Amino acid sequence: MADPVEIKNQLKAEALRLGFVLAGVTLPLQTPHFPAYEAWLKAGLHAGMAYLGSERALTGRRDPASLLPGCRSILVLAFPYAPPTPVPPRPGYGKIAAYAAGPDYHNTLPPRLERLACFLQTLTPQPFAWKACVDSAHLLERDLAVQAGLGWVGRNTCLIHPRLGSWFFLAELMLTLELPPDLPYTDHFCGACRRCIEACPTGCLGENRQLDARRCLSYLTIENRESIPPELRPALKSQVFGCDICQTVCPWNARSHAAPTCDNEIDLLETIHLSPAEFKTRYSATPLQRARRRGLLRSAFAVLGNSGTAVHLPALENFVQYEMDPELREAAAWAQDQIRRRINP
Numbered sequence: 001m002a003d004p005v006e007i008k009n010q011l012k013a014e015a016l017r018l019g020f021v022l023a024g025v026t027l028p029l030q031t032p033h034f035p036a037y038e039a040w041l042k043a044g045l046h047a048g049m050a051y052l053g054s055e056r057a058l059t060g061r062r063d064p065a066s067l068l069p070g071c072r073s074i075l076v077l078a079f080p081y082a083p084p085t086p087v088p089p090r091p092g093y094g095k096i097a098a099y100a101a102g103p104d105y106h107n108t109l110p111p112r113l114e115r116l117a118c119f120l121q122t123l124t125p126q127p128f129a130w131k132a133c134v135d136s137a138h139l140l141e142r143d144l145a146v147q148a149g150l151g152w153v154g155r156n157t158c159l160i161h162p163r164l165g166s167w168f169f170l171a172e173l174m175l176t177l178e179l180p181p182d183l184p185y186t187d188h189f190c191g192a193c194r195r196c197i198e199a200c201p202t203g204c205l206g207e208n209r210q211l212d213a214r215r216c217l218s219y220l221t222i223e224n225r226e227s228i229p230p231e232l233r234p235a236l237k238s239q240v241f242g243c244d245i246c247q248t249v250c251p252w253n254a255r256s257h258a259a260p261t262c263d264n265e266i267d268l269l270e271t272i273h274l275s276p277a278e279f280k281t282r283y284s285a286t287p288l289q290r291a292r293r294r295g296l297l298r299s300a301f302a303v304l305g306n307s308g309t310a311v312h313l314p315a316l317e318n319f320v321q322y323e324m325d326p327e328l329r330e331a332a333a334w335a336q337d338q339i340r341r342r343i344n345p
């Protein structure tokens with residue numbers, strides 16, 4: 001088979017067979033909103049994610065082809081995950097973001113991209129090089145997805161598809177093979193809707209599709225390596241890892257028909273007692289490992305402060321007395337103090 005359009009169609013069909021729900025092709029060119037990325041960095045909205053402003057990060061985002069010499073096309077894909085279960089919060093339990101309820105997509109998606117590349121090689125005698133990218137590559141994945149026709153970026157800054165909403169990951173297969181590009185998605189935008197801006201508990205979504213990571217619960221509980229500022233801890237409520245609020249309220253997600261996930265709660269007492277080895281055994285194959293044990297404990301203390309009861313006080317006292325890490329000790333003492341104020345106002 002030599003017709004590039006037919007090759008592209010077969011490749012997309014195979015992607016759907018492998019579980020992806022959207023696929024589109026774009027060129028490895030600078031995306032239209034690279035200047036918006038630079039402005040975001042300049043304003044310091046990336047918080048402690050200094051790696052996003054490194055020379056390598058900027059080069060890849062400015063010139064995607066620099067990631068794969070000879071790159072001529074990028075297949076952009078979306079892979080779904082189940083939305084969060086709408087269960088009311090329970091004292092002593094923390095909620096994790098829906099994307100983190102399953103295995104780590106950084107592990108599960110690259111083999112699918114490899115299978116796709118092997119399949120593509122069966123369609124053409126022309127040899128080609130390829131590179132699988134999932135999240136951590138220096139690409140503006142949402143912007144590339146718009147260019148490949150997968151959807152548009154909403155006020156919550158997520159890539160949205162009219163039928164599927166935004167409960168999916170993005171991934172790319174970069175290719176030195178030339179495939180005909182798809183048309184970019186028309187900027188659908190959000191009309192008069194502002195639900196995500198109004199629902200965000202820390203007000204970190206700006207008017208112009210910009211997110212201030214310094215106050216975003218997702219950043220504070222996943223990427224942040226420092227303490228969570230005490231004034232922001234109450235905003236976590238029961239959220240111990242990641243945040244789904246600005247997607248949950250989005251009407252485009254109400255229209256999607258994905259079944260809710262079943263297990264996005266963790267027992268906080270159990271969590272704070274995990275040894276480093278136990279943390280590794282339980283979470284190393286899940287997205288929670290990104291926060292590391294220290295980060296997860298820190299957020300667990302914040303959530304215990306918000307919803308814990310007298311039964312949690314002895315465990316917290318143990319940390320206040322014997323924990324070596326001063327930031328964790330402080331977080332445990334804060335939680336204790338919050339619970340005591342609730343019990344004896």
Ligand code: B12
Binds near residue numbers: 037139158
């Ligand atoms: C850093 C990062 C974060 C940071 C910052 C997020 C942010 N909004 O900037 C934090 C830790 C907060 C985060 C949180 C989450 N993340 Co994140 N994150 C990334 C990462 C690694 C880089 C994103 C980035 O460069 N941000 C900087 C801003 C400026 O860029 P951007 O959001 O990509 O936006 C660009 C386009 O939207 C574009 N744009 C398009 N149209 C328009 C129109 C106008 C007018 C303008 C001005 C701009 C614009 O402009 C921007 C700059 O180029 C990407 C993976 C990647 N390599 O791209 C994943 C990624 C964006 N994250 C993802 C996910 C799933 C999440 C969470 C849902 C996880 C969770 N449940 O906690 C939340 C969602 C929070 C949110 N509302 O964005 C998915 C998004 C999938 C989707 N459907 O959109 C990605 C693509 C990872 C993946 N491979 O699946 N994330």
Ligand code: SF4
Binds near residue numbers: 199203219245
């Ligand atoms: S992920 Fe949560 S904190 Fe971050 S912008 Fe969305 S609603 Fe706000």
Ligand code: SF4
Binds near residue numbers: 156157195250251252
């Ligand atoms: S909630 Fe409304 S404003 Fe926010 S992304 Fe969805 S449609 Fe856009």
